[in-house]
Amino acid sequence: MRSARLTGVQAALGAALLVGLSACGSGSKEATTAQADDRADGTLAAALSDAPGMTTVTTALKSTGLSNVFDGGAAYTILAPDDDAFGALGAAGTDLQQPENSAAMAAILRDHILPGYLTVADIDAALKASGGRPVKMKTMGDTEVSFIREGDVLVVSTPDGARAKVEGNGLGASNGVVIPLDAVLRKLSAGDGAA
Amino acid sequence: MLIRFVTTAAAIALAAVAVNADPGKGNGGDKGNGGGKGGGGDHAGQVHAQADHPGKGGNGKAKSPDDAKPGKSGKSAQGDDRGALRDNSGEGRGGAKNADKAQSRNKDRDDVRFVRDDERGERFDDRGGRGERFSWASLNRREVVEGCPPGLAKKNNGCLPPGLAKKRDDDWREGYDRPDWWGMTGYEGRYSYHDGSLLRLGSNGSILGYLPLLGGALSPGQMWPSFYAPVAVPDYYQDYYNLGSNDGYRYHDDALYSVDPQSQAISSIVALLTGDDFAVGQRLPAGYDVYNLPYSYRDEYADGPDANYRYSDGYVYQVDPKTQLIQTVIELLT
Numbered sequence: 001m002r003s004a005r006l007t008g009v010q011a012a013l014g015a016a017l018l019v020g021l022s023a024c025g026s027g028s029k030e031a032t033t034a035q036a037d038d039r040a041d042g043t044l045a046a047a048l049s050d051a052p053g054m055t056t057v058t059t060a061l062k063s064t065g066l067s068n069v070f071d072g073g074a075a076y077t078i079l080a081p082d083d084d085a086f087g088a089l090g091a092a093g094t095d096l097q098q099p100e101n102s103a104a105m106a107a108i109l110r111d112h113i114l115p116g117y118l119t120v121a122d123i124d125a126a127l128k129a130s131g132g133r134p135v136k137m138k139t140m141g142d143t144e145v146s147f148i149r150e151g152d153v154l155v156v157s158t159p160d161g162a163r164a165k166v167e168g169n170g171l172g173a174s175n176g177v178v179i180p181l182d183a184v185l186r187k188l189s190a191g192d193g194a195a
Numbered sequence: 196m197l198i199r200f201v202t203t204a205a206a207i208a209l210a211a212v213a214v215n216a217d218p219g220k221g222n223g224g225d226k227g228n229g230g231g232k233g234g235g236g237d238h239a240g241q242v243h244a245q246a247d248h249p250g251k252g253g254n255g256k257a258k259s260p261d262d263a264k265p266g267k268s269g270k271s272a273q274g275d276d277r278g279a280l281r282d283n284s285g286e287g288r289g290g291a292k293n294a295d296k297a298q299s300r301n302k303d304r305d306d307v308r309f310v311r312d313d314e315r316g317e318r319f320d321d322r323g324g325r326g327e328r329f330s331w332a333s334l335n336r337r338e339v340v341e342g343c344p345p346g347l348a349k350k351n352n353g354c355l356p357p358g359l360a361k362k363r364d365d366d367w368r369e370g371y372d373r374p375d376w377w378g379m380t381g382y383e384g385r386y387s388y389h390d391g392s393l394l395r396l397g398s399n400g401s402i403l404g405y406l407p408l409l410g411g412a413l414s415p416g417q418m419w420p421s422f423y424a425p426v427a428v429p430d431y432y433q434d435y436y437n438l439g440s441n442d443g444y445r446y447h448d449d450a451l452y453s454v455d456p457q458s459q460a461i462s463s464i465v466a467l468l469t470g471d472d473f474a475v476g477q478r479l480p481a482g483y484d485v486y487n488l489p490y491s492y493r494d495e496y497a498d499g500p501d502a503n504y505r506y507s508d509g510y511v512y513q514v515d516p517k518t519q520l521i522q523t524v525i526e527l528l529t
Contacts, residue, residue: 106410
Protein backbone atom coordinates (compact mmCIF):
# COMPACT_ATOMS: atom_id res chain seq x y z
CA MET A 1 0.00 0.00 0.00
CA ARG A 2 1.56 3.18 -1.12
CA SER A 3 -0.27 5.70 0.83
CA ALA A 4 -2.54 5.13 3.72
CA ARG A 5 -5.64 7.18 3.98
CA LEU A 6 -5.20 10.16 6.16
CA THR A 7 -6.77 10.07 9.52
CA GLY A 8 -8.44 13.20 10.70
CA VAL A 9 -5.39 14.04 12.75
CA GLN A 10 -3.06 13.52 9.86
CA ALA A 11 -5.21 15.65 7.62
CA ALA A 12 -5.23 18.36 10.21
CA LEU A 13 -1.48 18.19 10.49
CA GLY A 14 -1.15 18.44 6.74
CA ALA A 15 -3.41 21.45 6.66
CA ALA A 16 -1.48 23.02 9.51
CA LEU A 17 1.72 22.48 7.60
CA LEU A 18 0.32 24.29 4.61
CA VAL A 19 -0.79 27.15 6.78
CA GLY A 20 2.64 27.28 8.31
CA LEU A 21 4.25 27.33 4.93
CA SER A 22 2.00 30.10 3.81
CA ALA A 23 2.89 32.06 6.88
CA CYS A 24 6.56 31.80 6.04
CA GLY A 25 6.11 33.61 2.77
CA SER A 26 9.81 33.83 2.25
CA GLY A 27 10.21 32.09 -1.04
CA SER A 28 9.83 28.84 -2.77
CA LYS A 29 12.38 26.88 -0.80
CA GLU A 30 10.11 26.62 2.20
CA ALA A 31 7.47 25.06 0.03
CA THR A 32 9.79 22.20 -0.59
CA THR A 33 10.16 21.19 3.02
CA ALA A 34 6.85 19.43 3.09
CA GLN A 35 7.08 15.74 3.55
CA ALA A 36 6.03 13.31 0.88
CA ASP A 37 2.33 12.62 0.87
CA ASP A 38 1.48 15.58 3.03
CA ARG A 39 -1.98 16.21 1.93
CA ALA A 40 -4.46 18.97 2.52
CA ASP A 41 -8.19 18.49 2.38
CA GLY A 42 -8.61 21.33 -0.06
CA THR A 43 -8.33 21.15 -3.80
CA LEU A 44 -5.21 21.42 -5.85
CA ALA A 45 -6.12 24.94 -6.83
CA ALA A 46 -6.40 25.92 -3.18
CA ALA A 47 -3.16 24.20 -2.23
CA LEU A 48 -1.32 25.95 -5.00
CA SER A 49 -2.67 29.34 -4.13
CA ASP A 50 -1.61 28.81 -0.52
CA ALA A 51 1.90 27.69 -1.37
CA PRO A 52 4.66 30.28 -1.01
CA GLY A 53 6.78 31.12 -4.01
CA MET A 54 4.04 30.05 -6.41
CA THR A 55 2.41 33.37 -7.08
CA THR A 56 3.29 33.48 -10.76
CA VAL A 57 2.04 30.04 -11.66
CA THR A 58 -1.08 30.47 -9.54
CA THR A 59 -1.87 33.76 -11.23
CA ALA A 60 -1.13 32.27 -14.61
CA LEU A 61 -3.48 29.37 -14.06
CA LYS A 62 -6.22 31.78 -13.13
CA SER A 63 -5.63 34.16 -15.99
CA THR A 64 -5.60 31.38 -18.56
CA GLY A 65 -8.76 29.82 -17.15
CA LEU A 66 -6.96 26.61 -16.26
CA SER A 67 -7.37 26.93 -12.50
CA ASN A 68 -10.93 25.69 -12.72
CA VAL A 69 -9.60 22.35 -13.92
CA PHE A 70 -7.94 21.87 -10.56
CA ASP A 71 -11.05 22.58 -8.56
CA GLY A 72 -12.86 19.53 -9.86
CA GLY A 73 -12.83 15.89 -8.92
CA ALA A 74 -10.34 14.70 -11.52
CA ALA A 75 -6.78 14.25 -10.33
CA TYR A 76 -3.79 16.06 -11.78
CA THR A 77 -0.22 16.68 -10.81
CA ILE A 78 1.19 20.11 -11.49
CA LEU A 79 4.91 20.48 -12.03
CA ALA A 80 4.94 24.03 -10.80
CA PRO A 81 7.84 26.32 -11.65
CA ASP A 82 8.37 28.69 -8.77
CA ASP A 83 8.47 32.45 -9.03
CA ASP A 84 12.22 32.44 -9.43
CA ALA A 85 11.89 30.08 -12.38
CA PHE A 86 9.70 32.53 -14.24
CA GLY A 87 12.03 35.32 -13.21
CA ALA A 88 14.91 33.45 -14.77
CA LEU A 89 13.16 33.67 -18.12
CA GLY A 90 13.82 37.37 -18.17
CA ALA A 91 11.79 39.31 -20.68
CA ALA A 92 10.10 36.15 -21.85
CA GLY A 93 8.85 35.49 -18.35
CA THR A 94 7.45 38.97 -18.14
CA ASP A 95 5.87 38.77 -21.56
CA LEU A 96 4.24 35.47 -20.80
CA GLN A 97 2.41 36.99 -17.87
CA GLN A 98 0.75 39.61 -20.04
CA PRO A 99 -2.91 39.05 -20.91
CA GLU A 100 -2.21 39.05 -24.63
CA ASN A 101 0.04 36.04 -24.14
CA SER A 102 -2.31 33.94 -22.06
CA ALA A 103 -2.60 31.34 -24.81
CA ALA A 104 1.17 30.94 -24.88
CA MET A 105 1.24 30.65 -21.11
CA ALA A 106 -1.52 28.05 -21.26
CA ALA A 107 0.40 26.05 -23.84
CA ILE A 108 3.49 26.08 -21.67
CA LEU A 109 1.63 25.23 -18.48
CA ARG A 110 -0.13 22.38 -20.22
CA ASP A 111 3.23 20.72 -20.63
CA HIS A 112 3.63 20.88 -16.86
CA ILE A 113 0.44 19.02 -16.01
CA LEU A 114 0.43 15.26 -15.56
CA PRO A 115 -2.51 12.90 -15.29
CA GLY A 116 -3.31 11.64 -11.81
CA TYR A 117 -1.89 11.94 -8.34
CA LEU A 118 1.83 11.50 -8.52
CA THR A 119 4.12 12.01 -5.59
CA VAL A 120 7.87 12.28 -5.43
CA ALA A 121 7.82 9.00 -3.55
CA ASP A 122 5.98 7.44 -6.49
CA ILE A 123 8.61 8.76 -8.87
CA ASP A 124 11.38 7.35 -6.72
CA ALA A 125 9.63 4.01 -6.56
CA ALA A 126 9.39 3.94 -10.33
CA LEU A 127 13.05 4.86 -10.64
CA LYS A 128 13.95 2.07 -8.27
CA ALA A 129 11.90 -0.37 -10.29
CA SER A 130 13.56 0.78 -13.49
CA GLY A 131 17.01 0.27 -12.08
CA GLY A 132 17.73 3.96 -12.14
CA ARG A 133 16.86 4.51 -15.76
CA PRO A 134 14.72 7.57 -16.50
CA VAL A 135 11.01 7.16 -16.07
CA LYS A 136 8.53 9.00 -18.23
CA MET A 137 5.13 10.48 -17.75
CA LYS A 138 2.68 11.85 -20.24
CA THR A 139 1.66 15.47 -19.93
CA MET A 140 -1.56 17.19 -20.86
CA GLY A 141 0.33 18.83 -23.66
CA ASP A 142 1.89 17.08 -26.56
CA THR A 143 4.94 15.80 -24.80
CA GLU A 144 6.35 13.61 -22.07
CA VAL A 145 8.60 14.45 -19.17
CA SER A 146 11.43 12.27 -17.91
CA PHE A 147 12.48 11.94 -14.29
CA ILE A 148 15.92 10.87 -13.17
CA ARG A 149 17.91 11.03 -9.96
CA GLU A 150 21.23 12.77 -10.27
CA GLY A 151 22.75 12.17 -6.89
CA ASP A 152 20.27 13.48 -4.41
CA VAL A 153 18.59 15.71 -6.91
CA LEU A 154 15.48 14.68 -8.78
CA VAL A 155 15.62 16.16 -12.25
CA VAL A 156 12.80 16.45 -14.74
CA SER A 157 13.43 17.10 -18.40
CA THR A 158 11.59 17.40 -21.69
CA PRO A 159 12.45 16.15 -25.16
CA ASP A 160 13.43 19.67 -26.25
CA GLY A 161 16.18 19.75 -23.64
CA ALA A 162 14.55 21.81 -20.94
CA ARG A 163 15.49 20.70 -17.43
CA ALA A 164 14.40 21.52 -13.93
CA LYS A 165 15.16 20.34 -10.45
CA VAL A 166 12.37 19.13 -8.25
CA GLU A 167 12.31 21.14 -5.06
CA GLY A 168 11.36 18.96 -2.15
CA ASN A 169 8.58 16.49 -1.90
CA GLY A 170 5.63 18.45 -3.07
CA LEU A 171 2.27 19.30 -1.65
CA GLY A 172 -0.69 16.98 -1.79
CA ALA A 173 -4.30 18.03 -2.12
CA SER A 174 -7.59 16.21 -2.37
CA ASN A 175 -7.37 16.03 -6.13
CA GLY A 176 -3.71 16.20 -6.96
CA VAL A 177 -0.17 17.12 -6.15
CA VAL A 178 1.94 20.23 -6.63
CA ILE A 179 5.59 19.45 -7.31
CA PRO A 180 7.69 22.63 -7.25
CA LEU A 181 10.36 23.09 -9.90
CA ASP A 182 13.23 25.52 -10.14
CA ALA A 183 12.83 26.11 -13.88
CA VAL A 184 10.20 26.28 -16.57
CA LEU A 185 9.99 23.17 -18.73
CA ARG A 186 10.01 24.87 -22.08
CA LYS A 187 13.09 25.46 -24.12
CA LEU A 188 12.57 29.01 -25.17
CA SER A 189 15.04 30.68 -27.42
CA ALA A 190 18.54 31.54 -26.37
CA GLY A 191 19.03 34.94 -24.93
CA ASP A 192 15.90 34.96 -22.87
CA GLY A 193 17.36 33.23 -19.89
CA ALA A 194 15.41 30.06 -20.44
CA ALA A 195 16.76 26.87 -19.00
CA MET B 196 -15.08 9.71 -4.33
CA LEU B 197 -16.23 6.19 -3.95
CA ILE B 198 -14.79 3.17 -5.50
CA ARG B 199 -17.47 1.43 -7.39
CA PHE B 200 -15.85 -1.73 -8.47
CA VAL B 201 -13.80 -3.66 -10.88
CA THR B 202 -13.78 -7.26 -11.77
CA THR B 203 -10.88 -8.91 -13.41
CA ALA B 204 -12.35 -10.15 -16.52
CA ALA B 205 -10.72 -13.35 -17.41
CA ALA B 206 -13.17 -15.54 -15.62
CA ILE B 207 -16.25 -13.90 -16.97
CA ALA B 208 -17.69 -15.56 -19.94
CA LEU B 209 -17.58 -13.78 -23.22
CA ALA B 210 -21.16 -14.64 -23.87
CA ALA B 211 -22.30 -12.93 -20.75
CA VAL B 212 -25.02 -10.50 -21.41
CA ALA B 213 -24.00 -6.98 -20.78
CA VAL B 214 -26.37 -5.59 -18.26
CA ASN B 215 -27.28 -2.04 -18.16
CA ALA B 216 -29.76 -0.80 -15.72
CA ASP B 217 -30.22 2.49 -17.45
CA PRO B 218 -32.49 1.69 -20.30
CA GLY B 219 -33.47 5.24 -20.68
CA LYS B 220 -30.13 6.84 -21.20
CA GLY B 221 -30.28 6.73 -24.91
CA ASN B 222 -26.79 7.09 -26.16
CA GLY B 223 -27.75 5.46 -29.33
CA GLY B 224 -30.62 7.28 -30.71
CA ASP B 225 -30.03 10.71 -29.55
CA LYS B 226 -26.49 11.19 -28.55
CA GLY B 227 -24.29 8.50 -29.89
CA ASN B 228 -20.98 9.50 -31.19
CA GLY B 229 -22.25 9.10 -34.63
CA GLY B 230 -25.72 10.11 -33.79
CA GLY B 231 -27.68 13.22 -33.94
CA LYS B 232 -25.97 15.49 -31.47
CA GLY B 233 -23.82 17.21 -33.93
CA GLY B 234 -20.97 14.84 -33.52
CA GLY B 235 -22.24 12.57 -36.18
CA GLY B 236 -22.18 14.91 -39.04
CA ASP B 237 -18.86 16.24 -38.13
CA HIS B 238 -17.08 13.07 -37.36
CA ALA B 239 -18.86 10.55 -39.47
CA GLY B 240 -18.29 8.05 -36.74
CA GLN B 241 -19.29 4.51 -37.46
CA VAL B 242 -21.64 3.54 -34.77
CA HIS B 243 -22.00 -0.02 -33.67
CA ALA B 244 -25.23 -0.18 -31.81
CA GLN B 245 -25.29 -2.17 -28.65
CA ALA B 246 -28.21 -4.49 -28.67
CA ASP B 247 -27.69 -5.31 -25.06
CA HIS B 248 -27.96 -1.76 -23.95
CA PRO B 249 -31.44 -0.57 -24.67
CA GLY B 250 -31.30 3.00 -25.60
CA LYS B 251 -27.61 3.09 -25.01
CA GLY B 252 -26.15 2.02 -28.26
CA GLY B 253 -24.06 4.38 -30.19
CA ASN B 254 -20.99 4.46 -28.09
CA GLY B 255 -19.48 2.11 -30.49
CA LYS B 256 -16.17 2.47 -32.11
CA ALA B 257 -16.12 5.69 -33.98
CA LYS B 258 -13.62 5.55 -36.73
CA SER B 259 -13.10 9.11 -37.53
CA PRO B 260 -12.02 10.67 -40.76
CA ASP B 261 -9.74 12.64 -38.50
CA ASP B 262 -7.48 9.64 -38.51
CA ALA B 263 -5.82 11.26 -41.44
CA LYS B 264 -5.94 14.73 -40.09
CA PRO B 265 -3.37 16.64 -38.22
CA GLY B 266 -3.26 15.95 -34.59
CA LYS B 267 -1.11 15.50 -31.62
CA SER B 268 1.74 13.25 -32.38
CA GLY B 269 1.63 9.79 -31.02
CA LYS B 270 -2.06 9.78 -30.45
CA SER B 271 -3.71 7.25 -32.61
CA ALA B 272 -7.29 7.34 -33.59
CA GLN B 273 -7.77 3.66 -33.35
CA GLY B 274 -10.78 2.49 -31.52
CA ASP B 275 -10.82 1.94 -27.86
CA ASP B 276 -11.90 -1.18 -26.18
CA ARG B 277 -13.48 0.36 -23.23
CA GLY B 278 -16.33 -1.91 -22.54
CA ALA B 279 -18.81 -1.68 -19.80
CA LEU B 280 -20.61 -4.43 -18.09
CA ARG B 281 -22.74 -2.37 -15.87
CA ASP B 282 -25.02 -3.65 -13.26
CA ASN B 283 -26.50 -0.91 -11.28
CA SER B 284 -28.83 -3.19 -9.49
CA GLY B 285 -26.30 -4.03 -6.89
CA GLU B 286 -26.96 -7.68 -7.52
CA GLY B 287 -23.90 -8.40 -9.48
CA ARG B 288 -23.55 -9.14 -13.11
CA GLY B 289 -26.70 -10.39 -14.62
CA GLY B 290 -28.99 -8.60 -12.23
CA ALA B 291 -32.37 -7.42 -13.30
CA LYS B 292 -32.70 -4.33 -15.35
CA ASN B 293 -34.35 -1.57 -13.52
CA ALA B 294 -35.73 1.35 -15.38
CA ASP B 295 -35.98 3.36 -12.22
CA LYS B 296 -32.25 3.51 -12.04
CA ALA B 297 -32.19 5.68 -15.09
CA GLN B 298 -33.38 8.53 -12.94
CA SER B 299 -30.88 8.00 -10.21
CA ARG B 300 -27.83 7.14 -12.20
CA ASN B 301 -25.49 9.44 -10.44
CA LYS B 302 -26.24 8.32 -6.95
CA ASP B 303 -26.93 4.68 -7.38
CA ARG B 304 -23.98 3.12 -9.05
CA ASP B 305 -22.46 1.44 -6.09
CA ASP B 306 -21.91 -1.80 -7.84
CA VAL B 307 -20.77 -0.80 -11.24
CA ARG B 308 -18.72 -3.45 -12.89
CA PHE B 309 -16.61 -2.44 -15.76
CA VAL B 310 -15.02 -5.40 -17.25
CA ARG B 311 -12.95 -6.27 -20.19
CA ASP B 312 -10.35 -8.85 -20.69
CA ASP B 313 -7.64 -9.15 -23.21
CA GLU B 314 -9.43 -11.78 -25.23
CA ARG B 315 -12.90 -10.42 -25.10
CA GLY B 316 -11.83 -6.97 -26.04
CA GLU B 317 -11.32 -7.67 -29.68
CA ARG B 318 -14.23 -9.99 -29.95
CA PHE B 319 -16.49 -7.36 -28.58
CA ASP B 320 -15.28 -5.26 -31.41
CA ASP B 321 -16.11 -7.95 -33.92
CA ARG B 322 -19.56 -8.23 -32.55
CA GLY B 323 -20.19 -4.61 -32.93
CA GLY B 324 -19.55 -3.91 -29.32
CA ARG B 325 -21.41 -4.81 -26.19
CA GLY B 326 -19.84 -2.29 -23.95
CA GLU B 327 -18.93 1.31 -24.34
CA ARG B 328 -16.25 1.89 -26.88
CA PHE B 329 -14.91 5.32 -27.11
CA SER B 330 -11.84 7.19 -28.19
CA TRP B 331 -11.25 10.86 -27.70
CA ALA B 332 -9.53 10.84 -31.04
CA SER B 333 -12.90 10.12 -32.60
CA LEU B 334 -14.02 13.56 -31.51
CA ASN B 335 -11.03 15.46 -32.66
CA ARG B 336 -11.67 18.23 -35.08
CA ARG B 337 -8.46 19.92 -35.73
CA GLU B 338 -9.41 21.46 -38.97
CA VAL B 339 -8.81 25.12 -39.35
CA VAL B 340 -11.94 27.09 -38.57
CA GLU B 341 -13.16 28.64 -41.76
CA GLY B 342 -13.51 32.36 -41.89
CA CYS B 343 -12.35 35.33 -39.96
CA PRO B 344 -11.55 35.09 -36.24
CA PRO B 345 -13.99 37.06 -34.10
CA GLY B 346 -11.51 39.72 -33.06
CA LEU B 347 -10.67 40.66 -36.61
CA ALA B 348 -14.21 40.25 -37.84
CA LYS B 349 -15.35 42.92 -35.40
CA LYS B 350 -13.08 45.40 -37.08
CA ASN B 351 -15.21 45.08 -40.19
CA ASN B 352 -12.30 45.72 -42.44
CA GLY B 353 -12.64 42.67 -44.61
CA CYS B 354 -10.54 40.54 -42.28
CA LEU B 355 -7.28 42.08 -43.21
CA PRO B 356 -4.21 40.57 -41.59
CA PRO B 357 -2.84 42.87 -38.90
CA GLY B 358 0.72 43.08 -40.10
CA LEU B 359 1.27 39.45 -39.38
CA ALA B 360 4.24 38.73 -41.48
CA LYS B 361 6.61 41.03 -39.73
CA LYS B 362 9.40 39.40 -37.87
CA ARG B 363 8.85 38.93 -34.20
CA ASP B 364 11.03 41.34 -32.35
CA ASP B 365 11.81 39.06 -29.45
CA ASP B 366 13.56 35.75 -29.40
CA TRP B 367 11.27 33.74 -27.21
CA ARG B 368 8.55 33.79 -29.83
CA GLU B 369 10.70 31.96 -32.29
CA GLY B 370 8.53 29.17 -33.54
CA TYR B 371 5.51 30.86 -32.04
CA ASP B 372 3.82 31.09 -35.41
CA ARG B 373 4.02 27.37 -36.02
CA PRO B 374 1.32 25.01 -34.82
CA ASP B 375 3.88 22.64 -33.32
CA TRP B 376 4.92 25.32 -30.85
CA TRP B 377 1.40 24.97 -29.53
CA GLY B 378 1.49 21.19 -29.39
CA MET B 379 -0.32 20.73 -32.68
CA THR B 380 1.57 18.69 -35.21
CA GLY B 381 0.98 17.79 -38.80
CA TYR B 382 -0.34 21.09 -40.03
CA GLU B 383 0.90 22.37 -43.30
CA GLY B 384 0.93 25.85 -44.64
CA ARG B 385 1.65 29.21 -43.19
CA TYR B 386 0.35 30.39 -39.87
CA SER B 387 0.73 33.41 -37.69
CA TYR B 388 -0.31 33.95 -34.09
CA HIS B 389 -2.79 36.70 -33.42
CA ASP B 390 -4.94 37.38 -30.39
CA GLY B 391 -5.40 33.88 -29.06
CA SER B 392 -5.55 32.10 -32.39
CA LEU B 393 -3.23 30.86 -35.05
CA LEU B 394 -4.27 32.43 -38.31
CA ARG B 395 -3.99 30.30 -41.41
CA LEU B 396 -2.61 32.46 -44.13
CA GLY B 397 -2.95 32.11 -47.85
CA SER B 398 -0.09 32.53 -50.25
CA ASN B 399 -1.01 36.17 -50.70
CA GLY B 400 -1.17 36.79 -46.98
CA SER B 401 -4.92 36.66 -46.77
CA ILE B 402 -6.58 34.95 -43.82
CA LEU B 403 -8.04 31.61 -44.77
CA GLY B 404 -9.12 30.61 -41.30
CA TYR B 405 -7.85 30.14 -37.81
CA LEU B 406 -7.06 27.67 -35.06
CA PRO B 407 -8.44 28.82 -31.71
CA LEU B 408 -6.10 28.17 -28.83
CA LEU B 409 -6.64 27.03 -25.26
CA GLY B 410 -6.35 30.01 -22.96
CA GLY B 411 -6.74 32.36 -25.90
CA ALA B 412 -9.74 32.21 -28.19
CA LEU B 413 -10.82 29.19 -26.15
CA SER B 414 -10.99 30.69 -22.70
CA PRO B 415 -13.76 31.81 -20.37
CA GLY B 416 -15.78 34.67 -21.79
CA GLN B 417 -14.93 33.91 -25.40
CA MET B 418 -17.56 32.65 -27.81
CA TRP B 419 -17.34 29.02 -28.74
CA PRO B 420 -16.58 28.66 -32.46
CA SER B 421 -19.70 27.17 -33.99
CA PHE B 422 -17.48 25.48 -36.53
CA TYR B 423 -16.66 22.99 -33.79
CA ALA B 424 -20.07 21.49 -33.31
CA PRO B 425 -21.20 19.94 -30.05
CA VAL B 426 -20.18 16.39 -29.42
CA ALA B 427 -21.55 13.73 -27.14
CA VAL B 428 -19.23 11.95 -24.80
CA PRO B 429 -20.24 8.76 -22.99
CA ASP B 430 -22.30 9.13 -19.88
CA TYR B 431 -19.42 8.05 -17.73
CA TYR B 432 -17.35 11.03 -18.76
CA GLN B 433 -20.32 13.33 -18.33
CA ASP B 434 -20.58 12.10 -14.78
CA TYR B 435 -16.91 12.01 -14.00
CA TYR B 436 -16.19 15.49 -15.23
CA ASN B 437 -19.56 16.81 -14.13
CA LEU B 438 -20.32 18.10 -17.59
CA GLY B 439 -24.00 18.74 -17.01
CA SER B 440 -26.47 18.90 -19.83
CA ASN B 441 -25.56 17.78 -23.30
CA ASP B 442 -25.74 21.27 -24.69
CA GLY B 443 -23.59 22.70 -21.93
CA TYR B 444 -20.20 21.37 -22.85
CA ARG B 445 -17.83 21.24 -25.77
CA TYR B 446 -14.69 19.34 -26.63
CA HIS B 447 -11.68 20.41 -28.60
CA ASP B 448 -8.09 19.27 -28.75
CA ASP B 449 -8.06 17.20 -25.59
CA ALA B 450 -9.87 19.71 -23.46
CA LEU B 451 -13.45 19.94 -22.22
CA TYR B 452 -15.18 23.27 -21.86
CA SER B 453 -18.47 24.34 -20.37
CA VAL B 454 -20.51 26.77 -22.39
CA ASP B 455 -23.65 28.74 -21.85
CA PRO B 456 -26.23 26.90 -23.95
CA GLN B 457 -27.93 30.12 -24.92
CA SER B 458 -25.10 32.48 -25.60
CA GLN B 459 -22.48 29.86 -26.51
CA ALA B 460 -20.00 31.77 -24.42
CA ILE B 461 -17.35 29.63 -22.77
CA SER B 462 -17.98 29.45 -19.06
CA SER B 463 -14.94 27.52 -18.00
CA ILE B 464 -12.29 25.03 -18.95
CA VAL B 465 -13.53 21.88 -17.28
CA ALA B 466 -10.86 19.30 -17.92
CA LEU B 467 -7.63 18.61 -19.69
CA LEU B 468 -7.20 15.19 -21.22
CA THR B 469 -4.32 13.09 -22.39
CA GLY B 470 -6.53 11.75 -25.14
CA ASP B 471 -4.55 8.55 -25.02
CA ASP B 472 -6.17 5.40 -26.25
CA PHE B 473 -6.23 2.44 -23.94
CA ALA B 474 -7.42 -0.93 -25.06
CA VAL B 475 -7.73 -4.09 -23.07
CA GLY B 476 -5.26 -6.58 -24.39
CA GLN B 477 -2.98 -3.91 -25.76
CA ARG B 478 0.13 -2.48 -24.22
CA LEU B 479 -0.05 0.42 -21.88
CA PRO B 480 0.72 3.57 -23.85
CA ALA B 481 4.12 5.14 -23.35
CA GLY B 482 4.44 7.74 -20.65
CA TYR B 483 2.86 5.97 -17.71
CA ASP B 484 5.93 4.71 -15.91
CA VAL B 485 4.92 6.14 -12.54
CA TYR B 486 2.09 5.06 -10.30
CA ASN B 487 -0.41 7.90 -10.42
CA LEU B 488 -3.69 6.82 -8.93
CA PRO B 489 -5.91 9.45 -7.36
CA TYR B 490 -5.48 9.56 -3.64
CA SER B 491 -8.81 8.05 -2.74
CA TYR B 492 -8.15 4.93 -4.75
CA ARG B 493 -4.66 4.09 -3.63
CA ASP B 494 -5.65 1.77 -0.85
CA GLU B 495 -7.77 -0.25 -3.19
CA TYR B 496 -5.47 -0.34 -6.17
CA ALA B 497 -1.86 -0.53 -5.13
CA ASP B 498 0.82 -1.84 -7.44
CA GLY B 499 1.88 -5.37 -6.69
CA PRO B 500 3.61 -8.34 -8.24
CA ASP B 501 0.50 -9.36 -10.13
CA ALA B 502 -0.91 -6.04 -11.22
CA ASN B 503 0.02 -2.43 -11.69
CA TYR B 504 -2.48 0.37 -11.91
CA ARG B 505 -2.38 3.58 -13.86
CA TYR B 506 -4.79 6.47 -14.17
CA SER B 507 -5.67 8.48 -17.24
CA ASP B 508 -8.64 10.63 -18.18
CA GLY B 509 -10.99 9.35 -15.53
CA TYR B 510 -10.20 5.66 -15.70
CA VAL B 511 -7.85 3.34 -13.89
CA TYR B 512 -6.18 0.64 -15.92
CA GLN B 513 -4.95 -2.60 -14.45
CA VAL B 514 -1.78 -3.66 -16.19
CA ASP B 515 0.19 -6.88 -16.20
CA PRO B 516 3.57 -5.88 -14.76
CA LYS B 517 5.43 -8.30 -16.96
CA THR B 518 3.76 -7.88 -20.32
CA GLN B 519 2.48 -4.34 -19.80
CA LEU B 520 -0.77 -5.49 -21.33
CA ILE B 521 -3.89 -3.81 -20.06
CA GLN B 522 -6.03 -6.32 -18.24
CA THR B 523 -8.94 -4.38 -16.90
CA VAL B 524 -10.52 -0.98 -17.08
CA ILE B 525 -11.88 0.51 -13.90
CA GLU B 526 -14.43 3.24 -13.64
CA LEU B 527 -14.11 5.82 -10.92
CA LEU B 528 -17.29 7.49 -10.04
CA THR B 529 -17.84 10.48 -7.92
